[in-house]
Amino acid sequence: MLLKSHGKYSLYTETDKMKPEFFQKLTETSLQGELLSDTCCEKILSISEVELLPLLDAAYQVRKTYYQNTVQLHILNNAQNGNCPEDCNYCVQAKTATADIDTYSLKPMSEILAEAERAYQSGAYRYCIVMSGRGPNSKKVKQLSHIIQTVKSRYPIEVCLSVGLIDEPAALTLKEAGLDRLNHNLNTSETHYPNICSTHTYQDRMDTLKAAQTVGLACCSGVIVGMGEDNGDLISVAKELRKLKVASIPVNFFLPIAGTQVQDSTSLTPDFCLRVLCLYRFQNPTAEIRVAAGREHHLRGMEVMSLYPANSMFLDGYLNAKGKEAYRTLQMIEDAGFTIETNGDISEYLQHPPNKQVNVPLKELEVLRPRMESRAQVFGKT
Numbered sequence: 170m171l172l173k174s175h176g177k178y179s180l181y182t183e184t185d186k187m188k189p190e191f192f193q194k195l196t197e198t199s200l201q202g203e204l205l206s207d208t209c210c211e212k213i214l215s216i217s218e219v220e221l222l223p224l225l226d227a228a229y230q231v232r233k234t235y236y237q238n239t240v241q242l243h244i245l246n247n248a249q250n251g252n253c254p255e256d257c258n259y260c261v262q263a264k265t266a267t268a269d270i271d272t273y274s275l276k277p278m279s280e281i282l283a284e285a286e287r288a289y290q291s292g293a294y295r296y297c298i299v300m301s302g303r304g305p306n307s308k309k310v311k312q313l314s315h316i317i318q319t320v321k322s323r324y325p326i327e328v329c330l331s332v333g334l335i336d337e338p339a340a341l342t343l344k345e346a347g348l349d350r351l352n353h354n355l356n357t358s359e360t361h362y363p364n365i366c367s368t369h370t371y372q373d374r375m376d377t378l379k380a381a382q383t384v385g386l387a388c389c390s391g392v393i394v395g396m397g398e399d400n401g402d403l404i405s406v407a408k409e410l411r412k413l414k415v416a417s418i419p420v421n422f423f424l425p426i427a428g429t430q431v432q433d434s435t436s437l438t439p440d441f442c443l444r445v446l447c448l449y450r451f452q453n454p455t456a457e458i459r460v461a462a463g464r465e466h467h468l469r470g471m472e473v474m475s476l477y478p479a480n481s482m483f484l485d486g487y488l489n490a491k492g493k494e495a496y497r498t499l500q501m502i503e504d505a506g507f508t509i510e511t512n513g514d515i516s517e518y519l520q521h522p523p524n525k526q527v528n529v530p531l532k533e534l535e536v537l538r539p540r541m542e543s544r545a546q547v548f549g550k551t
């Protein structure tokens with residue numbers, strides 16, 4: 170039964186909250202293109218209200234309808250690192266960050282091409298070129314256009330670009346160069362935005378997304394969970410991204426790197442992270458939902474379950490933070506019965522992954538008997 174609450178239909182009643190019908194309604198509502206009410210979204214995010222496994226299954230039904238069992242992999246290239254004049258307080262590249270990162274200006278073409286080839290060979294569907302900074306000037310836009318054209322002419326890989334704030338003419342130049350997608354994350358809600366950045370506004374970010382959409386560029390835009398926001402902020406971003414009709418939504422979980430200004434995100438649990446992914450799937454049924462930075466750190470042993478709501482992942486780490494080795498991610502996906510969507514042939518990579526251990530090492534005596542009184546007593550020697 171649908172109940173009306175705050176002008177919206179709520180799926181949730183006290184009596185049917187844990188019944189199979191509740192989960193079925195979540196799937197049906199999402200597949201019918203309807204928005205879940207904020208009350209319902211709050212319940213989804215609440216561990217005490219809604220059971221996780223049926224919730225994951227309900228989100229999986231939506232994911233399966235649009236993406237079957239496929240997983241797209243994205244590899245990031247941190248093409249220009251650090252020295253950013255902005256103060257996004259979650260970012261190690263911000264002027265306010267004290268993290269000890271390697272800084273460099275835009276990498277030469279040869280380096281970017283070599284990394285594009287490596288991304289292609291390790292099964293990436295999309296190669297994401299990321300540049301620190303507020304936004305590129307016209308000279309940089311030309312340089313980036315040349316890079317995009319060259320990568321696209323050499324490798325059958327989709328190219329995404331993340332370069333900060335841009336206007337319509339810049340967006341058009343990049344589109345004409347063959348750019349497949351522009352990434353520009355909303356990161357958090359409009360209300361919470363002033364708490365995470367003072368050098369640009371939420372509206373600046375919106376303007377960039379609108380400029381890209383005006384010239385017909387597909388957009389990728391997501392969220393960072395764990396920056397002191399409340400559930401209402403996360404619910405609001407999911408709705409905004411739906412309004413923007415973005416093609417792809419990276420859901421990041423804040424990585425606590427020493428030297429950033431965001432206070433710790435220890436409140437994030439694997440259970441909560443999975444609920445957020447389910448929520449974003451229900452509210453954006455046709456979008457590519459990517460479990461992005463922080464999946465290893467915050468989802469821990471439940472990482473593979475993120476594939477039920479999400480249909481894409483980053484491979485091989487994040488901008489400045491390491492992730493798990495690429496082959497372990499590939500194996501995790503295959504072991505769970507999902508199919509990696511790739512333009513390359515990764516079977517060889519999966520069969521002969523680098524560093525694959527063929528022998529499990531044996532425990533040493535110090536580990537087997539840490540409280541051993543003395544070796545002499547054990548071995549009867551003096």
Ligand code: SF4
Pocket residue numbers: 253254255256257260261262263264300301302303333
């Ligand atoms: S604009 Fe980008 S690189 Fe600069 S501080 Fe913000 S997130 Fe980091």
